[in-house]
Amino acid sequence: MTDIRTELMTLLNENRVRTDADSLGQYGLDWTRFHTPAPSAVVFPRSVDEVAAIVRWANQRKIGLVPSGGRTGLSAGAVATQGEVVVSFDLMRAISDFDPVERTVTIEAGVVTEQLQGFAAEHGLYYPVDFASRGSSQLGGNISTNAGGIKVIRYGLTRDWVMGLTVVTGQGDVLRLNNGLVKNATGYDLRHLFIGAEGTLGFIVGARMRLARQPRNLTVLLLAVPELDGIMSVFRLFNDGMPLTAFEFFSEQALGHVLARGHSQRPFESASPYYVLLEFEAPTDAETELAFSLFEKATEAGWAVDGIVSQSEQQAKDLWRLREDISESITPRRPYKNDISVTVSKAPAFMRELDAILAREYPDFEVVWFGHIGDGNLHINVLKPEDMPIDAFKRECERVSQWVFELVKKFDGSISAEHGVGLLKRDYLGYSRSAEEMAYMRAIKQVFDPNGIINPGKLVP
Amino acid sequence: MKALVAVKRVVDYNVKVRVKADGSDVDIGNVKMSMNPFDEIAVEEAVRLKEAGKVSEIVVVSLGVKQCEETLRTAMAMGADRGILVETEAPLQPLAVAKLLKAVVDKEQPQLVILGKQAIDDDANQTGQMLAALLGWPQGTFASKVVVADSKVDVTREIDGGLETVALKLPAIVTTDLRLNEPRYVKLPNIMAAKKKPLDKTTPADLGVDPAPRLTVLKVAEPAKRSAGVKVASVQELVAKLKNEAKVL
Numbered sequence: 001m002t003d004i005r006t007e008l009m010t011l012l013n014e015n016r017v018r019t020d021a022d023s024l025g026q027y028g029l030d031w032t033r034f035h036t037p038a039p040s041a042v043v044f045p046r047s048v049d050e051v052a053a054i055v056r057w058a059n060q061r062k063i064g065l066v067p068s069g070g071r072t073g074l075s076a077g078a079v080a081t082q083g084e085v086v087v088s089f090d091l092m093r094a095i096s097d098f099d100p101v102e103r104t105v106t107i108e109a110g111v112v113t114e115q116l117q118g119f120a121a122e123h124g125l126y127y128p129v130d131f132a133s134r135g136s137s138q139l140g141g142n143i144s145t146n147a148g149g150i151k152v153i154r155y156g157l158t159r160d161w162v163m164g165l166t167v168v169t170g171q172g173d174v175l176r177l178n179n180g181l182v183k184n185a186t187g188y189d190l191r192h193l194f195i196g197a198e199g200t201l202g203f204i205v206g207a208r209m210r211l212a213r214q215p216r217n218l219t220v221l222l223l224a225v226p227e228l229d230g231i232m233s234v235f236r237l238f239n240d241g242m243p244l245t246a247f248e249f250f251s252e253q254a255l256g257h258v259l260a261r262g263h264s265q266r267p268f269e270s271a272s273p274y275y276v277l278l279e280f281e282a283p284t285d286a287e288t289e290l291a292f293s294l295f296e297k298a299t300e301a302g303w304a305v306d307g308i309v310s311q312s313e314q315q316a317k318d319l320w321r322l323r324e325d326i327s328e329s330i331t332p333r334r335p336y337k338n339d340i341s342v343t344v345s346k347a348p349a350f351m352r353e354l355d356a357i358l359a360r361e362y363p364d365f366e367v368v369w370f371g372h373i374g375d376g377n378l379h380i381n382v383l384k385p386e387d388m389p390i391d392a393f394k395r396e397c398e399r400v401s402q403w404v405f406e407l408v409k410k411f412d413g414s415i416s417a418e419h420g421v422g423l424l425k426r427d428y429l430g431y432s433r434s435a436e437e438m439a440y441m442r443a444i445k446q447v448f449d450p451n452g453i454i455n456p457g458k459l460v461p
Numbered sequence: 462m463k464a465l466v467a468v469k470r471v472v473d474y475n476v477k478v479r480v481k482a483d484g485s486d487v488d489i490g491n492v493k494m495s496m497n498p499f500d501e502i503a504v505e506e507a508v509r510l511k512e513a514g515k516v517s518e519i520v521v522v523s524l525g526v527k528q529c530e531e532t533l534r535t536a537m538a539m540g541a542d543r544g545i546l547v548e549t550e551a552p553l554q555p556l557a558v559a560k561l562l563k564a565v566v567d568k569e570q571p572q573l574v575i576l577g578k579q580a581i582d583d584d585a586n587q588t589g590q591m592l593a594a595l596l597g598w599p600q601g602t603f604a605s606k607v608v609v610a611d612s613k614v615d616v617t618r619e620i621d622g623g624l625e626t627v628a629l630k631l632p633a634i635v636t637t638d639l640r641l642n643e644p645r646y647v648k649l650p651n652i653m654a655a656k657k658k659p660l661d662k663t664t665p666a667d668l669g670v671d672p673a674p675r676l677t678v679l680k681v682a683e684p685a686k687r688s689a690g691v692k693v694a695s696v697q698e699l700v701a702k703l704k705n706e707a708k709v710l
Contacts, residue, residue: 216491217493267646299650306648306650308646308647309648309649309652310646311495311646312473312474312475312495312496312498313474313493314474315646
């Protein structure tokens with residue numbers, strides 16, 4: 001232990017190597033709460049060269065390294081449980097080389113999502129990848145998990161905004177991948193291999209990010225939907241009728257947890273089993289009128305019974321909070337999270353069958369439904385009963401997950417839509433990937449990280 | 462009893478305001494405009510009084526450019542019965558607004574006028590008070606609770622050290638503070654219904670008021686940029702900096 005610390009201090013200034021219990025506990029975990037953190041040290045590099053030096057050292061010493069960003073991950077992709085050294089990107093937060101013509105900008109891995117969004121806004125632009133943890137999550141982590149979030153139906157995933165990457169491979173080589181080029185037909189695009197690799201091939205230390213033009217007058221509708229089946233009918237109606245920037249749903253149960261925090265008011269006088277939140281740009285009255293006529297159709301069909309429209313940015317924000325605060329409001333209940341997806345056209349049938357499975361297998365647990373259903377992504381959160389030990393709870397959820405994942409497989413879906421695989425979903429990867437595919441994944445990992453030191457144990461079984 | 466509510470169209474609370482390059486004013490080109498939040502509270506209070514049977518009709522009035530119609534429609538979707546737009550392109554200052562509102566009050570003869578305590582754009586906090594003076598009516602400003610009974614209204618105000626309740630004889634002026642109520646969301650069906658509610662237009666000339674500004678704006682400037690923080694190595698250094706640089710010790 002002591003010599004690891006001493007050796008690391010030859011690579012980095014001593015106050016950027018930490019081994020105190022608080023730091024180890026804090027940086028050894030992400031937002032997942034099922035593991036006991038046990039790293040041997042936390043280091044805070046400031047440059048690409050320092051990261052490369054750490055990786056080369058770890059190769060010689062055969063010590064595992066775990067990347068650490070905003071630690072908002074939900075699949076234990078950034079937890080250190082077996083004496084690894086945690087590499088935190090907290091000190092790499094520079095934004096530079098803004099190009100207003102290309103609308104691109106260079107960021108270091110530790111830049112926080114909200115920081116980039118703010119930078120874009122100052123320049124009259126928009127960074128559209130957005131989610132509730134924007135105030136903590138870092139771009140390096142977003143890229144490593146190909147983060148999705150609430151604007152995917154309009155703006156796609158993090159992958160779509162990465163124009164170039166600087167990575168340090170598991171061997172300690174520095175690669176600069178696609179320097180901002182739109183067109184570059186020169187073979188394997190290794191950039192895309194690193195995006196979503198959850199830090200198993202190497203560390204993402206910087207990126208060239210693309211920005212979008214600012215949306216105009218984003219308007220939010222919240223609809224009260226009485227039946228689970230109605231959610232996708234409302235989606236078809238609106239998605240066919242107008243361009244949407246978001247389409248989310250949540251259950252009354254989810255709303256109950258948000259309201260219990262006391263920061264928000266109940267949107268409708270009476271409760272509805274489900275709610276749909278949708279968002280669109282309304283630069284003129286025409287868009288609002290169109291949305292109203294679609295709403296009338298939805299009520300005539302019985303899919304929606306009531307609706308609210310935001311009258312100001314503040315109201316739009318307040319309505320978004322009803323959806324975005326769900327995750328945080330249920331965290332004290334140690335939720336077991338299923339983050340699953342199917343293609344949108346299969347979603348209605350999938351949701352019906354899933355509902356039946358959950359009702360059958362979890363008769364006594366509280367199950368909270370919400371998700372980015374506009375892109376086929378459901379977040380099913382099972383809450384731990386207060387008096388149940390965490391291990392017994394996790395075992396029970398893992399038992400039910402087998403049923404859920406069998407269903408996902410039957411619908412050709414994904415067992416992890418946007419949270420990644422990490423440690424938590426690793427052993428279930430076979431439900432979404434074939435044995436041959438996983439063999440190729442292992443082979444690729446071997447090329448970039450022959451000593452198996454980069455984020456060991458994650459993603460690839 | 463008829464209630465009149467004044468609503469102002471302002472730059473949305475969430476917009477980061479920019480100053481025009483020549484320093485003459487705030488740049489409102491392509492900026493989201495919404496109802497002044499304190500006026501939303503005023504509308505909500507009037508609607509609640511109507512729901513409680515204390516008020517029979519709510520007239521909502523706005524002064525300014527044509528787009529103020531949108532603000533009036535929002536108020537009508539919340540529950541106001543009809544709208545009046547005093548249309549003008551001219552910049553309006555609180556005294557002119559108060560004079561115009563007085564002219565509307567003279568015509569409409571409401572028993573209760575509810576306004577936001579101030580608008581979030583100019584933070585003037587003058588219109589309600591000036592209107593009370595021009596009409597010679599009692600005023601209850603910064604209301605956190607409003608109780609209408611018989612021919613009077615009790616207004617509870619948040620003041621230094623506690624709450625003060627004043628009893629006003631109707632007709633009266635009430636200006637709203639933040640904690641009076643939490644405005645409702647606007648229902649989609651009500652937006653549709655609001656389009657059918659009457660919206661009358663008039664002008665300052667029709668009302669016989671000259672809205673010309675009495676005050677001249679010399680300069681509009683952005684707040685000074687905050688300088689970055691520094692880390693100090695020791696308590697001694699901190700104390701030295703507080704003494705010599707911040708001069709707070």
